[in-house]
Amino acid sequence: MGITSLCLMLSTLVIHPNRSQFFSYDSITLTCGAAGSPGGWTLKRNTSTHASQLCDSDWGVSNGSSCVIEDVYASDSGVYWCESELGECSNSVNVTVTGGAVILEIPALPVTEGDEVTLLCSNKEGQSREATFFKDGVSIGTGPAGNVSFLKVSKSDEGFYHCELPTEGKSPQSWLAVKAGGAEPPPLMPVPRLVCAVLLVVLHVVIFIVCVNIHRKIVQHLRDS
Numbered sequence: 001m002g003i004t005s006l007c008l009m010l011s012t013l014v015i016h017p018n019r020s021q022f023f024s025y026d027s028i029t030l031t032c033g034a035a036g037s038p039g040g041w042t043l044k045r046n047t048s049t050h051a052s053q054l055c056d057s058d059w060g061v062s063n064g065s066s067c068v069i070e071d072v073y074a075s076d077s078g079v080y081w082c083e084s085e086l087g088e089c090s091n092s093v094n095v096t097v098t099g100g101a102v103i104l105e106i107p108a109l110p111v112t113e114g115d116e117v118t119l120l121c122s123n124k125e126g127q128s129r130e131a132t133f134f135k136d137g138v139s140i141g142t143g144p145a146g147n148v149s150f151l152k153v154s155k156s157d158e159g160f161y162h163c164e165l166p167t168e169g170k171s172p173q174s175w176l177a178v179k180a181g182g183a184e185p186p187p188l189m190p191v192p193r194l195v196c197a198v199l200l201v202v203l204h205v206v207i208f209i210v211c212v213n214i215h216r217k218i219v220q221h222l223r224d225s
Contacts, residue, residue, distance in 0.1 A: 011041055011082045011090035014109070020174035021096045021103040022072050023124055030055075031066040032082035032090060040084050043067040047078035072097045094175065101168040106161055110177035111153055118149045121163035121171065132164045134173075153178055 016029045032041035043055040043062075053059075055067035059076060069076060077097045082090035093108050105120040121131035121143070131146045132139055136159045141148065146165075150157055155178050162173035 011084070011088060013043075013080065013082050013090040013093055015080075015093050015095075018107055018109055019103075019105045020094055020108040021098065021106065021172055023103060024073055024097060024099050025071045026097075028069045028072055028076075028095065029066055030069075030080055030093070033065065041065050041082045041090075042084070043080060044083050045078050045080045047075060049075065074099055096172045096174060098172050100171070102163065102165050102171040104161060104163045104171040104174060106174045106176055108174075110179040112179055113154055113181040114152050115181075116149065116151055117153045117157075117176075118147050119161060119163070119176075120147045121165060122146070123165060123168050129165060134162050134164070135159045155180070 012033050014031045014033060016031070022028060030043055032043060043060070043066075044052050045055075046052065055062045060067040060069045065082075072095075074097050077095055079092050079094055081092040091109075095108070101123055103122055105122055107117065111117050119133065121133070123129075127146075129146050130142060130144050132142045133148045134140065135157075158176055158178040160173045160175055162171045164170045
């Protein structure tokens, strides 16, 4: 939040795969994109040991507007964003890398109100099994297939989530961000009311025409007399 508030947001940072949590040795690709400005963007990050660190050979491989981290470690946990030489920037993305046995597959990028969103509790083998899910430290239920779904996510679903597998422990917690959706089209007017409105308009037009004709006749009569 503090990073992007200091500069003009003219770029979008995309992460692949789109999730906040990763196991050690997973691979992550982060790509900067800006409409009308394909080049000149640099990926930066803040970690527990470095600030405004550029994508370089020590931890990532730069490829144009993308940065690939082939084997992530706990030290790669932090906040990532794109920045231009002119001080323009992108949204920021939080990345958490764990050496533990469980992660929560939760979108790293904000989801839109009304979207269907599924959170998955995974172990290193990627197996689906019964998992308990928590929001802001409070249990929200158990998913027998290792997942929980929001058919139409809303702003009230925003918060910190983590999960727990019975024999393997808990995942780290990550924030689920929910952004406002597009404005819904206004509801259609009921047919009876629409018919009444049309008839009322027609009546007003007819009355107006009649009044104009009467006025003309009166004026003409006065002239003739």
